[in-house]
Amino acid sequence: MSGPAPRSRDFERRAYVEIHNPNLQEAMGLAKQGFVGKRASAVAAVPEWEQLRAAGREIKEHTLAHLDWYLERFEAKVRENGGHVHWASTAEEACRIVVDLCRAAGARRVTKGKSMVAEEIGLNEALADAGLERVETDLGEYIIQLADEPPSHIIAPAVHKTKDQVSDLFHRHHRQYGLTERQTEGPALVAEAREVLREKFLTADVGITGANFLVAETGSTVIVTNEGNGDLTNTLPRVHIVTAGIEKVIPTLDDTATILRLLARSATGQEMSVYTTFSTGPRRASDLDGPSEMHVVLIDNGRSQMLGNEFHHMLRCIRCGACMNHCPVYTAVGGHTYGWVYVGPMGSVLTPLMIGIEDSGHLPNACTMNGRCAEVCPMQIPLPDLLRVHRERQHASRLDAPRARMMLRAWAFLARRPALYRRVVDLGARALAMLGRRRGRLRWLPLAGGWTGSRDLPAPQGETFTRAWRAGRRPR
Amino acid sequence: MSDSPQPVGPASDRPRVGLFVTCLVDVFRPNIGFAAVKLLEDAGCRVEVPDLQTCCGQPAYNSGDAADARVLARQVIEAFEGFDYVVGASGSCMGMLHTHYPRLFENDARWRARANALADRCHELLSFLHDVRGVREVRARYDSTVTYHDSCSGLRELGVQRQPRALLASVEGLGLRELEDSNVCCGFGGTFCVKYPAISEKMVTDKANHVIRSGAGTLLGGDLGCLLNMAGRLRRMGSPVRVYHAAEVLAGMTDVPPIGDGEASS
Numbered sequence: 138m139s140g141p142a143p144r145s146r147d148f149e150r151r152a153y154v155e156i157h158n159p160n161l162q163e164a165m166g167l168a169k170q171g172f173v174g175k176r177a178s179a180v181a182a183v184p185e186w187e188q189l190r191a192a193g194r195e196i197k198e199h200t201l202a203h204l205d206w207y208l209e210r211f212e213a214k215v216r217e218n219g220g221h222v223h224w225a226s227t228a229e230e231a232c233r234i235v236v237d238l239c240r241a242a243g244a245r246r247v248t249k250g251k252s253m254v255a256e257e258i259g260l261n262e263a264l265a266d267a268g269l270e271r272v273e274t275d276l277g278e279y280i281i282q283l284a285d286e287p288p289s290h291i292i293a294p295a296v297h298k299t300k301d302q303v304s305d306l307f308h309r310h311h312r313q314y315g316l317t318e319r320q321t322e323g324p325a326l327v328a329e330a331r332e333v334l335r336e337k338f339l340t341a342d343v344g345i346t347g348a349n350f351l352v353a354e355t356g357s358t359v360i361v362t363n364e365g366n367g368d369l370t371n372t373l374p375r376v377h378i379v380t381a382g383i384e385k386v387i388p389t390l391d392d393t394a395t396i397l398r399l400l401a402r403s404a405t406g407q408e409m410s411v412y413t414t415f416s417t418g419p420r421r422a423s424d425l426d427g428p429s430e431m432h433v434v435l436i437d438n439g440r441s442q443m444l445g446n447e448f449h450h451m452l453r454c455i456r457c458g459a460c461m462n463h464c465p466v467y468t469a470v471g472g473h474t475y476g477w478v479y480v481g482p483m484g485s486v487l488t489p490l491m492i493g494i495e496d497s498g499h500l501p502n503a504c505t506m507n508g509r510c511a512e513v514c515p516m517q518i519p520l521p522d523l524l525r526v527h528r529e530r531q532h533a534s535r536l537d538a539p540r541a542r543m544m545l546r547a548w549a550f551l552a553r554r555p556a557l558y559r560r561v562v563d564l565g566a567r568a569l570a571m572l573g574r575r576r577g578r579l580r581w582l583p584l585a586g587g588w589t590g591s592r593d594l595p596a597p598q599g600e601t602f603t604r605a606w607r608a609g610r611r612p613r
Numbered sequence: 614m615s616d617s618p619q620p621v622g623p624a625s626d627r628p629r630v631g632l633f634v635t636c637l638v639d640v641f642r643p644n645i646g647f648a649a650v651k652l653l654e655d656a657g658c659r660v661e662v663p664d665l666q667t668c669c670g671q672p673a674y675n676s677g678d679a680a681d682a683r684v685l686a687r688q689v690i691e692a693f694e695g696f697d698y699v700v701g702a703s704g705s706c707m708g709m710l711h712t713h714y715p716r717l718f719e720n721d722a723r724w725r726a727r728a729n730a731l732a733d734r735c736h737e738l739l740s741f742l743h744d745v746r747g748v749r750e751v752r753a754r755y756d757s758t759v760t761y762h763d764s765c766s767g768l769r770e771l772g773v774q775r776q777p778r779a780l781l782a783s784v785e786g787l788g789l790r791e792l793e794d795s796n797v798c799c800g801f802g803g804t805f806c807v808k809y810p811a812i813s814e815k816m817v818t819d820k821a822n823h824v825i826r827s828g829a830g831t832l833l834g835g836d837l838g839c840l841l842n843m844a845g846r847l848r849r850m851g852s853p854v855r856v857y858h859a860a861e862v863l864a865g866m867t868d869v870p871p872i873g874d875g876e877a878s879s
């Protein structure tokens with residue numbers, strides 16, 4: 138489907154590297170604690186949390202069931218407000234529309250707010266190819282732009298970096314602006330980034346943002362941020378372009394309020410993000426500021442296909458990041474290991490749909506099915522079940538790992554034949570017990586390196602339960 | 614097994630319970646199976662162990678092989694028809710029977726009905742004792758501080774959390790110290806632990822470190838898969854923390870060496 142080139146095939150090797158990368162482990166350890174603890178207290182403070190989740194889900198389900206109607210209504214409202222709507226069915230088309238709009242505006246410098254869909258369609262590369270200077274204005278995005286890395290989290294793109302690494306990065310890159318002192322404290326680093334960015338805000342020709350919601354009732358696009366950078370991106374330049382997936386539309390402002398309550402608490406544990414900005418059309422005669430042109434690019438890129446199958450649940454996703462913050466695999470390996478734009482549980486569901494399962498076969502499998510993601514997902518998306526659907530598809534098209542496939546078939550063959558099964562496990566239990574008799578465990582076992590590489594294998598007691606039970610031998 | 618405590622709670626009726634042994638308990642730790650039998654009998658149940666049970670089919674199911682999972686599910690459903698209850702000492706296997714069997718037969722009305730009938734009657738052991746049989750105390754003694762790991766399927770699919778703690782609180786000599794991140798996966802995940810050993814190792818190492826930091830002398834849990842994983846890692850790290858299934862402690866059946874220890878090392 139295009140967008141940035143996937144590196145998900147490399148998942149296993151990358152996981153190994155990141156698990157042994159002390160910077161990544163330090164950064165993820167801190168992030169995990171912060172996100173999980175803050176969300177828990179924020180949710181505990183809302184006694185009707187479960188009802189709120191159900192209401193949010195209901196709003197999204199209703200909208201998705203009438204998606205074309207709400208999108209058309211949204212489009213009509215944007216037009217009424219003096220804005221423009223563009224439809225893109227693929228990533229390429231979306232990029233082309235944005236680049237053409239920039240060219241038509243005679244743009245050279247483009248400021249950008251954080252937008253995952255922009256990452257998904259590969260907009261950064263498209264802007265660069267068109268010779269446009271892109272300035273990321275979200276602090277996290279700015280950091281990874283300097284580092285020339287993709288985001289590793291959907292709301293905290295630079296979560297994989299330690300403060301020390303950021304200090305180094307700023308020290309190296311900000312010298313050109315005469316800022317030669319290496320800052321080490323958070324506030325000083327933020328102030329320094331602000332100083333560099335201020336100039337760029339004032340001289341940008343086009344501002345590009347994503348959207349957390351598209352409100353059909355009013356034709357507004359909504360973004361939530363904590364830095365206010367979004368406001369400057371969508372009000373200062375002459376042209377404001379919004380890139381948004383078609384699933385972002387919801388019916389009314391009231392609905393927006395409901396889902397906003399879920400979003401901030403799930404994402405950062407805040408009651409509300411610091412800035413919630415509604416953009417409704419370009420600047421009107423009576424407005425003090427605002428762009429003179431406003432464009433909304435509505436992107437499908439595979440979404441309408443999901444509407445009709447088991448993956449429609451995923452279209453409820455509000456990109457809060459809770460699933461990854463609570464995923465023990467994500468927090469162990471970091472976002473870059475996933476090898477594409479979307480990471481963590483939601484990424485492991487979405488990525489195979491967007492880039493193909495052939496290139497991302499590890500993602501749905503690298504999960505213990507512990508269910509913590511689904512438990513915290515504000516939109517009640519059954520993430521583990523959706524991962525299992527991917528596994529079923531892989532199995533059906535024989536794309537699962539051949540060795541695992543063989544072992545499982547052998548196990549199933551046995552398990553279906555209780556008499557044979559009994560003989561085999563009685564024997565196996567006794568053999569393993571003999572091997573591990575003295576210490577009660579085995580340090581090594583042929584063909585079991587995946588286990589014994591890092592842990593001992595507790596030895597069986599000897600006689601199987603079933604055999605002892607049938608013989609009437611109960612311990613006393 | 615020392616003394617035979619009186620059943621506590623509403624045990625006037627004597628339900629017929631089919632014990633779902635689970636393949637791991639059958640092979641690795643029969644003591645858990647016998648502990649389950651004792652606890653169930655003490656709670657007034659008549660316990661039977663149907664012959665035809667092997668594996669619940671979860672490994673196949675979670676590997677995307679729904680067809681094989683269905684075959685094994687049918688086998689279990691047939692073997693356990695006619696019992697008042699079906700009980701197993703594993704949240705993971707019982708979650709499979711309870712939550713996933715009905716889904717496996719979504720498009721097969723006849724088997725779906727049978728799967729639903731099984732789902733309605735099947736329970737994880739500790740929650741069954743507490744919630745269905747009303748057991749509030751056991752007569753057992755265990756002189757150690759323990760910590761408790763909440764295995765994921767039991768916790769999230771079956772709501773097993775308060776029940777083991779409530780029952781353990783009645784064990785004489787036992788003190789519970791809560792485990793940091795007790796509800797975070799230990800990295801077992803069935804075939805996951807051998808398919809992604811590096812990630813699994815990282816997860817179980819975090820878990821083992823929490824266990825060690827808790828200062829408890831014993832780690833308990835309700836799922837043998839997770840316990841094998843954690844015991845194996847604790848031993849490899851050289852930790853002396855003992856590992857038992859909660860049922861073994863509740864049944865007073867800790868006269869066998871802990872999981873992962875032999876006669877020589879316990």
Ligand code: SF4
Nearest residue numbers: 454455457458460514
């Ligand atoms: S899947 Fe759920 S938890 Fe994850 S980002 Fe989407 S809405 Fe948030």
